[in-house]
Amino acid sequence: MxxxxxxxxxxxxxxxxxxxxxxxxxxxxxxIANAIDALATLDKEERYLQKATVIYNYRQSGFVPFQKNxxxxxxxxxxxxxxxxxxxxxxxxxxxxxxxxxxxxxxLNQCSxxxxxxxxxxxxxxxxxxxxxxxxxxxxxxxxxxxxxWLSKMNPVWNWFTTVPDEELWQTGTPAQRTEILKRLRLNxxxxxxxxxxxxxxxxNAAGKLELLKAMKVxxxxxxxxxxxxxxxxxxxxxKDEALALLKSIPGSSxxxxxxxLLQQSVSLKKEKALLGLTTKTSIQLKLPPVVDESIYxxxxxxxxxxxxxxxDENYVIYQLISSVPPAFWEKxxxxxxxxxVEYFEKYAPAMVPALANAVAKFGQKxxxxxxxxxxxxxxxxxxMLSGREQEKYLLKALSNDPxxxxxxxxxxxxxxxxxxxxxALLKMANWPYEYNxxxxxRYIGLIPVGALNHIENITxxxxxxQPTWDKTRNHLINLLSLKQQTLKxxxx
Numbered sequence: 001m002x003x004x005x006x007x008x009x010x011x012x013x014x015x016x017x018x019x020x021x022x023x024x025x026x027x028x029x030x031x032i033a034n035a036i037d038a039l040a041t042l043d044k045e046e047r048y049l050q051k052a053t054v055i056y057n058y059r060q061s062g063f064v065p066f067q068k069n070x071x072x073x074x075x076x077x078x079x080x081x082x083x084x085x086x087x088x089x090x091x092x093x094x095x096x097x098x099x100x101x102x103x104x105x106x107x108l109n110q111c112s113x114x115x116x117x118x119x120x121x122x123x124x125x126x127x128x129x130x131x132x133x134x135x136x137x138x139x140x141x142x143x144x145x146x147x148x149x150w151l152s153k154m155n156p157v158w159n160w161f162t163t164v165p166d167e168e169l170w171q172t173g174t175p176a177q178r179t180e181i182l183k184r185l186r187l188n189x190x191x192x193x194x195x196x197x198x199x200x201x202x203x204x205n206a207a208g209k210l211e212l213l214k215a216m217k218v219x220x221x222x223x224x225x226x227x228x229x230x231x232x233x234x235x236x237x238x239x240k241d242e243a244l245a246l247l248k249s250i251p252g253s254s255x256x257x258x259x260x261x262l263l264q265q266s267v268s269l270k271k272e273k274a275l276l277g278l279t280t281k282t283s284i285q286l287k288l289p290p291v292v293d294e295s296i297y298x299x300x301x302x303x304x305x306x307x308x309x310x311x312x313d314e315n316y317v318i319y320q321l322i323s324s325v326p327p328a329f330w331e332k333x334x335x336x337x338x339x340x341x342v343e344y345f346e347k348y349a350p351a352m353v354p355a356l357a358n359a360v361a362k363f364g365q366k367x368x369x370x371x372x373x374x375x376x377x378x379x380x381x382x383x384x385m386l387s388g389r390e391q392e393k394y395l396l397k398a399l400s401n402d403p404x405x406x407x408x409x410x411x412x413x414x415x416x417x418x419x420x421x422x423x424x425a426l427l428k429m430a431n432w433p434y435e436y437n438x439x440x441x442x443r444y445i446g447l448i449p450v451g452a453l454n455h456i457e458n459i460t461x462x463x464x465x466x467q468p469t470w471d472k473t474r475n476h477l478i479n480l481l482s483l484k485q486q487t488l489k490x491x492x493x
Contacts, residue, residue: 026058076146087486092118095483101129114491117145170200209236210238258293360382361381383409384412395421419451448477459474
């Protein structure tokens, strides 16, 4: 309404400026404005204020919506799957009030697994959640059904709901969508994903290249090597750095071969006869050759250990090299089995054992992990490489020595904790209720099993002054676990 703009201008510039013209007013307001102007007893400021009041109230009354009577009929297609039960829908409403993304993820996973759909009235709220959390979108699409597809067309920000074939979206999608497609394709069809990327590589801008290259970490393998080696000649330094990082993760790459060649010269297992040949003296010799190719240091190996380090520069370089080559290298180098390799390092080069463990984690050598579990040192990268009871035993052992550090690594696990570890961890958390607060448990409730419900009431803080704070947090945790329990029951009744 132009008259309202005039009111604002007059308020800022003064009543000496023109007030709203009668021609700019709606017919209903113009009649009242004429009556105000006809009152000789009012000065121009009073006329302005009275007109402003009328126009303001007119605007507050709303507008007649735009009418278009020739729109085609538009309704959702019939659903092919049943809606969830009223009980499940009630749990969902409570979860949405709690604003726990992990519980929402659990509810949607259970709904999808059971073959049900969201009730229509819940769709807008869940669509808004998925708008902010991209990880929820695929499961929301599955649980939204045909009504979800129909509703998504009513709001442009929900356009992700309408599924488009990956081939088409790869050509027309946003950078974020294309990156997600590449990651998804890499899981099962890594060669096809590489082919798609190669076809569009020259048309990508620098930022796009970098993000897509990062997606190549998923299921990286030797088939990627020829193309990645070529990227070392790219103009952009960030592209070259990312390509190098990928090459350093793939056995057989030029950079790893270079590291292995240097280790061949630097680390050797010596077995010598002693005591008149009756016994064998074994040792590991660590010594860099007199001349080291400078390209080694340009690849990311640091030359100096630092002024406060207790490790020599030479041993620091060797430590980094051992961390950067596949453990299988040592099987050939020492002509030994994995368990023997670990034993050799433990006995004759104990300072290098963590480097060997780093390599086991980096190259995902799960078969080597058991040979490190008896050591006192905790290797956090091994946690997700273990499963079931072995994982729980490893975490319990570490928890008793370093609880906060262990919990910090345990929350990175993608699977639910075992009940025994969860209870043990909660006993430790009760002593730090300000750190492990309501927000913490809301974020990580997916990790805590429902089985812990039977024990939480008995968990108290060892510090009396912290007990009231822990009581509030514990009640919140009980509520979250109850919702988790209700969700599982609603879909498994």
